[in-house]
Amino acid sequence: MQREHTSTQYERTLRLLKDKLLLMGYLAEQMIADSIRALEERRSDLAKEVMARDDTIDQLEIEIDNLCYEILALHQPVASDLRFIATALKIVRELERIGDTAVNITRRTLELLAEPALKRLIALPLMANASQGILRHSLDAFVSSNVQLAEKVIESDCIIDDIYEEIFRELLAYMFEDARSVSCALKLIFIAKHLERVGDHSANIAEMVIFMVKGKDVRHGGVLGKKRILFISSGNSVRSQMAEGILRNMAGDRYDVFSAGTEPKSLHPRTIEVMKEIGIDVSRQESKRLSAFLGQNFDQIITVCDRARQDCPFSPGTEPIHWSFDDPAAPNGDELTSFRRVRDEILQRIRVFLSADRIAV
Numbered sequence: 001m002q003r004e005h006t007s008t009q010y011e012r013t014l015r016l017l018k019d020k021l022l023l024m025g026y027l028a029e030q031m032i033a034d035s036i037r038a039l040e041e042r043r044s045d046l047a048k049e050v051m052a053r054d055d056t057i058d059q060l061e062i063e064i065d066n067l068c069y070e071i072l073a074l075h076q077p078v079a080s081d082l083r084f085i086a087t088a089l090k091i092v093r094e095l096e097r098i099g100d101t102a103v104n105i106t107r108r109t110l111e112l113l114a115e116p117a118l119k120r121l122i123a124l125p126l127m128a129n130a131s132q133g134i135l136r137h138s139l140d141a142f143v144s145s146n147v148q149l150a151e152k153v154i155e156s157d158c159i160i161d162d163i164y165e166e167i168f169r170e171l172l173a174y175m176f177e178d179a180r181s182v183s184c185a186l187k188l189i190f191i192a193k194h195l196e197r198v199g200d201h202s203a204n205i206a207e208m209v210i211f212m213v214k215g216k217d218v219r220h221g222g223v224l225g226k227k228r229i230l231f232i233s234s235g236n237s238v239r240s241q242m243a244e245g246i247l248r249n250m251a252g253d254r255y256d257v258f259s260a261g262t263e264p265k266s267l268h269p270r271t272i273e274v275m276k277e278i279g280i281d282v283s284r285q286e287s288k289r290l291s292a293f294l295g296q297n298f299d300q301i302i303t304v305c306d307r308a309r310q311d312c313p314f315s316p317g318t319e320p321i322h323w324s325f326d327d328p329a330a331p332n333g334d335e336l337t338s339f340r341r342v343r344d345e346i347l348q349r350i351r352v353f354l355s356a357d358r359i360a361v
Contacts, residue, residue, distance in 0.1 A: 024060040025139040031102035036128040039109045047106040057099035064092045087212040094201040127163040131198040138205040153206035160199030167192040227299040236261025236287040239304040245282040260290040270339040
């Protein structure tokens with residue numbers, strides 16, 4: 001913790017507690033990684049080794065619990081230190097369950113090794129990497145008391161959920177196509193569900209970090225503040241309107257999205273048309289003047305003007321980032337293919353933005 005303690009022994013015990021938690025987290029992460037490697041490489045020896053490591057995880061859980069109780073009994077911590085100990089007692093449970101999850105994966109792996117392998121493991125390795133990544137970030141957030149990183153971990157859990165849905169659908173298709181694959185596919189679905197649970201445990205750790213630092217409980221639907229995003233172009237009739245509609249459609253639960261222009265025009269009819277083609281209705285969006293947003297705070301301002309930046313307007317407050325897109329409506333443009341191309345470029349850019357903002361995993 002940041003404040004100084006009068007007892008050197010107290011500081012040493014807190015440091016030891018943190019070190020043991022980090023070690024436990026590292027071992028749990030490695031168990032997940034090796035359980036998937038055993039599946040990929042069809043190695044029963046590695047699967048059995050992972051199962052044996054669970055004893056170490058269980059022993060660390062006992063040691064950490066005892067350290068926490070010792071600190072509570074001997075030093076009677078208050079305020080932030082008390083929240084730290086309470087959080088450690090909860091985190092150790094999540095890490096122990098992640099170790100159990102790795103064991104469950106290896107049990108399924110040993111069963112799968114007795115069956116013919118599917119041609120490929122779908123997206124399981126990708127899902128495993130993502131699960132390990134947010135677990136690592138949740139522990140980093142705990143050690144550094146980083147609320148922003150903890151919030152990103154919670155948002156990142158949806159990446160794991162999305163991959164699980166993709167795996168489930170693909171394996172279901174395998175089972176419909178070939179009845180002989182049912183047994184193998186079901187076991188892989190169970191493994192994917194175990195990895196999805198790793199994401200849930202990591203998000204739980206992140207929620208505890210927010211409580212530890214801010215005393216704010218965000219469990220069970222507690223709301224994290226939405227980020228405010230402003231897209232800017234000169235006319236606010238095509239590119240910024242497309243970006244506003246796409247981001248709101250893809251992640252409106254996490255962002256408040258706006259768009260504006262220095263010389264706003266009404267929405268171009270082609271904008272409404274091409275956005276409707278991908279299932280997004282922007283007909284009710286309105287062109288807005290940039291001056292209406294002066295003095296407001298935004299987490300990110302993004303200009304979406306042409307590659308020469310000749311039509312990039314000045315933006316208020318937050319330093320903007322720039323995404324270069326041609327204006328399909330200038331000069332006097334009306335080619336449907338041009339509007340579609342720019343729409344697709346914006347769509348791809350927003351996908352990259354969402355992936356990066358959630359956390360690179």
